[in-house]
Amino acid sequence: MKRRRFALLLVGLLVLGAVAQGKETLVVYTYDSFVSWGPAARIETGFEAQYDCDLQFVAAGGAKATLSRLLAEREAGETPADLFMGELNDLPRITAYDLFLPVDPTGIPNLKAVPDEYSSLLAVGLVPYEYGYITLTYDSNRMDPNDLPPDLASLTAPQYADKLVCEDPRTSSTGFSFLLWTIAEFGEDGYLDFWRRLDPSILTVTQGWSAAWSLLTHGEAPLMVSYSTDTAYAALCGDELRYRAYAPGGEGYRTVYGIGIVNGTHHRRLAEAFIDFLLSPKVQGLLPGTEVMFPINPDAPVPPEFAEYAIVPTHPLFLPLAEVGKKAEGWLDAWARVMTRR
Amino acid sequence: MARRVGAGDDATVIGRAVLYLIPIAFLGIGFYYPLGVVLRDGLAPGPLRAVLTDPCFLHLIAFTLKQAAISTALSLALGLPGAYLLARYEFPGRRAIRALTAVPFVLPAITVGLGFILFFGGNGVLNRFLMWAFHLPSPPLHLLYSLTGIVLAHAFYNAPIVMRTVGAAWEGIDPSFAEAAAALGAGRWRRALGITLPLLSPAIMSSAALVFVFTFLSFPIVLVLGGARYATIEVGIYTLVRTLLDFPRGAALIVVETAISLGFSYLYLRAEGQFAVPVQGERKAPRIPFFRRGRWGEKSLLAGYAVAIGVLFLGPIGAVIADSFRGEAGPTLSHYRALVSLGYNPFLGTSPLHTILTSLEIAGIATAIAVPLGAFVVRIATGRFPSRRIAETVLMAPLAVSSVAVGFAILRGFSRPPFNGVGPVLTIALAHAILIYPLAGRVLRPVVEGLDPNLIAAARGLGAGPIRAFFEVELPLISRGVMTAIVFSFALSMGEMSATIILMRPGTATIPVAVYSLLSARQFGPASAMASLLIGVTAVAFLAFERVGEGLGEG
């Protein structure tokens, strides 16, 4: 009696397996905001329809967190990931773990839309699909534009005590970009001193961007480290333009998000098709409204609110990737030592 | 009636061996194997030495101990009067309040953080009220974003544990002791400090130790209310492991952290044995109706305390609930309407209803595993064999390992065959069960210890087999403890987020993770609605269980 039941179960499972075998599955590891309020759902619908497959997104927190999960899985055995979407500053680590396959232009026709300045990224397998700038965002109800700090260094002035919220560079891409900004601005010899002097201005250092945004919108602090597209997003939503981005001294730190094919995938063709899909003007046109970032494809339609309100810093900063990769750990360590309260 | 020796006895021995082996096997596979995978890296001498000699890490350890000690002291200070109030006084709604003391425990840190910000923050309800009432130009209370905020939030979580544990013990103390002291001339204070307090000390120490371990391992609260500048060991592990991907040093820190908390657990267990005194007497003291004449001094103090405590707990919770009705143009029900829909919610990756059901499903499975497992641990702990303290410490080990570490360990351990076929719901439930069962054991222990073995012997002598004796005699007697264990386990699972978020896959969402996702998506209204739903569901569950538990075990 038991044996018969077991056999039936086995047969059932096999049948199920056979049925499920029908469609090819593509697994994309990404950051949670892409899934929760990003374009993931619409991309999934469109891609599955076009390529008759099963597309699955996996997110385990922010980009850094998802990356560590991916690497953990790899180290332990196998990972189901075919593609990974992450932030540029994680690239050194990505290359250290040999995570990505080289990019093959023949499989990705839309690759030609990517501007030449990113060719170094393509060379290591990361295909950028959107970019943006880390700047400051302020609450216009609580802060007069004339009182805004004219440059980064003035943030340390006493009038800004307990007014700034920033994010932890160890856990947040936003925060990490801000740290790199200060290093680019004050150099490796000066950034720690800047942070020491900045400390009184900081109300708190949050784990991630969303907690910081929460503090801003609940009136706890009038100033935070955020994206230069914040005002544009509010306009797109039809909200009042209360929370406005601005670039102190015209500066901002460039942030780029890219996607790569995971080494070891069994679905390379389909993965390439996905990247192509992501770079297509139509999908790129989704990004400003959902990701609140600039699309990498210059041919993508950009909503008028973006054109009007999205800030492009006149002096965008960024540090060479190789340097970031080598020294990030040391910088984060040093930052932690200076900032941790005793 | 002579017993038949031979086949029957062999079967019993084998049966019992199997019964013991199942939980041991489960723990081995579910906890020790994944943990071993992680620790293998951490026990390498290089990283371990690096961690132990680096002043930065040593400072982490010192700060973690310091905030845990202060949090424990504050939790005790806030919880003990509540325990007294619940144990000794009768007033309308007492049972409901006692049931609701478990709710703060359930709330995910992100909700508590939001609630605290809404209520205690610079622009929060309390500050705005004080500014309005006293015509102040700027907020007078700076409670958050500092050690104060951390400690306050820890007390919010943990004072109710003290209230419940110590309250239950207080109820059980034989009033004859205090009466004897009174007859001998001791006034109220002398009785309270010299008699009642020592009799309560096992319960106080027990809850203090528990609170200490919790706050020692605390992580999301520290970050949300203290910010990244207040670093505990857990924060260190999290950043090393999740962002810097520095597995060796992360694992080394896990080893250090676990060693410290295991050390505390063991010390505590040893001390518990020494201080345990038989306080379960022949009588229980009847409760004094609060609204009767007399004892005005004490009652007004207690009333003041109740108001302050009410503010501490209801303030943040109320703020979250109020926030859930906040709309652009005034109060609205739209966020709740969205919750009840079956439609796919892009922010959750599934429908809200499915999220709620998944949470309930996981909680159910986790509880079904955790409570028997906890009972098993208690069996071992109360048995008679040498070095059972060590056995107990080993079995209680998951209590000393943080949720992040457990989630991470299971993730790594289960990502290779033959375990990688286990679905997300089951994996998460497993992680929850591992995290929860030591607590279930803790709750069950005093009840099981108080069980008179003669009753079981009597049942067996009358012809009941071991299973029948268990279900018909033992279980009803410990039903009160079992109910409490079930309720706590369920609650903990409903609110667990740290391990869950590590093991999540899209398409599977639990309520706390949904709150987190919604907050990340700037959907504060729906986030508060989800959080309010969590508060509501657990409050109802607790009240229901208390009702049933009272019916079964009260006597």
Add this chain to the structure above:
Amino acid sequence: MERLEVIDLEKSFGRTRALAGVSFSVEQGELLALLGPSGCGKTTCLRLIAGFERPDKGDIRIDGTSILGLPPERRGIGFVFQHYALFPHMTVAKNIAYGIRFRSGIDVRARVGELLSLVHLEGRADRRPAELSGGERQRVALARALAPSPRLLLLDEPLSALDAALQEELRRELRRIQRAFSLPTVYVTHDQAEALAIADRIGVMNAGRIEQIGRPDEVYRHPRTRFTAAFLGRGSRFLGRISSGESVIVNGHPLRIAPPRAEIPTGIEVEVIVREEDVRLGPGENSLPVEVVESEYHGDARVIIASTPIGIVRVRIPEGEGAVQPGARLTFHLPPDRIFVFPAGNELS
């Protein structure tokens, strides 16, 4: 002159009436035993005197002064609990010293030593209650209660948790000590042998009232209420009817009785109680032919259950007065003044 007076005490718990008007007094050096079945209110009465509860009505006075307004700690009363209530976290010495530690002018160590000798527990000073036997704990409880020189001693079934041999021994100890301290003492018990042996006076209680107070021999030999007669001693009970001032009919059989104290009208249903030791073998007043049903050997005595014209009678005779077997036909007689007659209640209590 320490004298305890309890006046018209009433106490209810919710709808349960525990005491329905109890009065008595206890003189210095006297031991009054409150004896009764569980639920009769004896412990409640004791707790009211101690101050652990407040009475609904009535008064409690020591030396003429009411102590009702005083909390237990100011009444100067020594209380010994049924389960001792020794403080488990303190040593024997600390337990005993508890009541005198903060009093000025007392050499605590000396006093503790004194009391330890009194109860023969020298050398146990540093033990904890958990390490002591039941009898030892009881003695510590007594020593502790006596240490502060109370003016009144209250004991709540202090020996009920001990085995029989120990009970007897400790009972004598208690009495000896109580006499030595000459304290007015109220001793609550449900064990009549204990009460009879130890008390100067016994108050028999039932359903919140005192049925009878008097010397043990008085209460035993001359019960004045139906309950008292039935509760004390062992015997046989029958229902009957008064047929005249000196006669009662039981099961159709007339018995001559001594005139009851309170006149009972003819024809009223009464309860007739005869103690087992009062039934005599052989012919005499109220002779009854009996057939032995059961014959029990009790070592020093024999208890015979016999079928008689009035019903089943229980007799206790010294062993040796002839071998008596079941089935034997004998004659019993009942002295009229040993037959107790009371108006029948609604139920036999």
